[in-house]
Amino acid sequence: MKVEIVGFYKNIDPNIKIEGTLHAYLVDYDIDIRGIVVMKREKGYFYKMPGRKTLDPETKEKVWYPHISFSNIEKTQDMIKSIKKEADEFLKKELTTSK
Numbered sequence: 001m002k003v004e005i006v007g008f009y010k011n012i013d014p015n016i017k018i019e020g021t022l023h024a025y026l027v028d029y030d031i032d033i034r035g036i037v038v039m040k041r042e043k044g045y046f047y048k049m050p051g052r053k054t055l056d057p058e059t060k061e062k063v064w065y066p067h068i069s070f071s072n073i074e075k076t077q078d079m080i081k082s083i084k085k086e087a088d089e090f091l092k093k094e095l096t097t098s099k
Contacts, residue, residue: 001026001028001075001078001079001082002026002027002028002082003024003025003026003027003079003082003083003085003086004024004025004027004086005022005023005024005025005083005086005087005090006023006024006025006032007022007023008020008021008022008023008038008090008091008094009021009022009023017039018037018038018039019038019039019040019045019091019095020038021034021035021036021037021038022036022038022047022083022087022090023036024036024083024086024087026079031068033049033050033068033083034050035050036048036049036050036083036087037050038087038091044088045087045088045091047080047083047084047087049066049067049068049080049083050066050067050068051064051065051066051067052064052065052067053065
């Protein structure tokens with residue numbers, strides 16, 4: 001899946017433990033995804049897709065619902081993998097040149 005990282009928005013609030021958020025564009029589907037949370041980990045970055053936590057009405061357990069996914073789980077996994085790959089490359093350049 002072809003993905004372009006449009007921008008990275010650095011966190012400026014020291015009380016929030018994230019690096020910032022990403023804006024990704026899914027070229028093949030003409031879809032913009034904004035608000036992908038970027039967190040620094042020991043071995044690179046962790047990306048959390050935009051979504052919402054809530055209680056499942058039947059089980060009363062906490063669940064997370066993504067704001068964007070495909071009906072086909074393989075396509076959703078490909079999207080996430082493609083975003084991670086492009087984001088890693090983008091952030092490597094972005095964060096080393098902005099220091």
